[in-house]
């Protein structure tokens with residue numbers, strides 16, 4: 001299905017063989033690599049930084065979608081840009097100057113996005129639509145893979161879809177609408193119908209006995 005993208009999250013991959021894992025998922029047809037950065041401050045977990053991004057970069061050609069669950073944000077942007085990130089998203093409440101942080105991401109040659117937790121209001125969108133390449137809605141509270149999708153995300157998705165469509169109708173740039181957390185074979189189609197075009201899937205892909213198979217199974221739901 002054109003215009004639809006799957007972004008496997010390597011949070012659920014085998015960290016002892018990340019190079020092989022990302023190569024395999026690109027070969028399976030993945031559109032993006034979703035890269036979860038957690039700092040044990042903004043979220044209660046600790047994952048990986050720019051050095052790991054740099055290490056996997058030579059193994060794939062598809063874009064690396066860096067999801068920053070860190071506070072503060074700005075100092076990491078040049079480091080991730082240098083490490084080969086293509087998309088950088090952050091949570092608005094984790095940056096003191098959201099407009100500046102969005103500019104900083106684009107100035108470093110990356111596509112910029114904001115991430116909204118399940119209970120974070122969308123108000124900031126009133127002021128920064130022109131600076132966004134992507135909007136990411138969390139389907140879970142951030143910090144861990146393998147959590148259950150929070151159903152109110154569907155209502156929020158429809159609201160963001162309407163905002164993006166109105167923005168484009170008024171001559172604005174297109175903005176991807178990504179969903180992250182709890183995306184599975186049994187709900188991805190409903191999430192698509194609510195307006196998403198980009199789907200992060202961690203445990204659904206890398207938790208499957210074979211990541212290739214996990215990817216294909218979930219991708220097939222988008223084609224129906």
Ligand code: DX5
Pocket residue numbers: 009010011012034036067140141142143144145146147180181182183200201202203204
């Ligand atoms: C959660 C991360 C997600 C996570 C999703 O805080 O941002 O990207 O990897 O994992 P699943 O798909 O298993 O919910």
Ligand code: ZN
Pocket residue numbers: 009034035036067180200
């Ligand atoms: Zn994520």
